[in-house]
Amino acid sequence: MDLFLSFIGFFLFIGFIVGLIFLFIKRTRKFGKITVPLCFLASIFFFYLGGQFSDTTPKNRAIESGVGDNTNIQSYEEEKNKVSSENNRVNELSDDDSTVVHEVNWSEKENDTTFKIDRVGIVKDEMESGAEGAIAVHFTINNESDKDITTFPDQGTLLTNTKEQIDASLSLSEDIGGEIMSGAKKEGYVLYPVKKLSGPNEIKSVRIKWDYWPDKNVTSNVKEFDINLNW
Known part of the structure; x- marks a missing residue:
């Protein structure tokens, strides 16, 4: 039971x-x-x-x-x-549904700040922009460093296994980017509208890139995340 x-x-x-x-x-x-x-x-x-x-x-x-x-x-x-x-x-x-959610297990620690992605959802549905669907990536950012950081996953870029390169939708994504103060933790979904999508199971892997500054007051020390997720 x-x-x-x-x-x-x-x-x-x-x-x-x-x-x-x-x-x-x-x-x-x-x-x-x-x-x-x-x-x-x-x-x-x-x-x-x-x-x-x-x-x-x-x-x-x-x-x-x-x-x-x-x-x-x-x-x-x-x-x-x-x-x-x-x-x-x-x-x-x-397999025949319009939405699938994949559990993933990616995390990386940079300068005492942990970046994590644990879920990727794909939905097949017409959007206002004319896109045929969307990919939603769930981020968690935990700043345990002694500095305020700046990062913009909601302004990043995603590449699908179908070779479509997609810019994140800042207006549709949750508030996950920008300044994250020392000791703060933020999480939310970043949305990537997919122009061509025959079905959610068509997406089998993604590559995601976004920028990160370990100290928001030092603009010259920018780092770039470039990760691959498969399921």
Whole structure:
């Protein structure tokens, strides 16, 4: 039961991420405003229920009783296999969906400032600019140095595996760029409108470039991030 509830919570969390992406698209913005809070609260609720049930699964009760009931253990395994099958079915359906979200694990520390990218979302939908979709990259920047820094991921450039070079949309991206004071942490999505996109699974990798100044008062020490993300 705890695995099943946790699965529901994870699925709702994916819905929360998709809702965030929908907020940046005019046609789906109204839907996103409803989806984001509902999925967020519901995912927390189901994760909590999953934790409550984790100590009362059939397998744990059998071990605590010292009997080792094979029927209880078998039921536990059947439940686990059922959840695994449902996970696979959801993954298969997502291949035909208009939105996919990839979990990535990129981070780099420069001068006591940590830059991290943990999610990349791709949505197939017509935008106001005429683009056929968008790529949303989730950044986290944690300035633990003793200096104020300046960085502009929301003014960077992205290259797709389909050879389309895209400038970040400053107006559609969240407030992630500019000055970040010593001790501050900022996170948000940077949006890259894709002119030609047959489907979200067409994007299999991206290359991202943006500038970074370790000391905002020294303009000559600019550094450039140039990273590749694959999934």
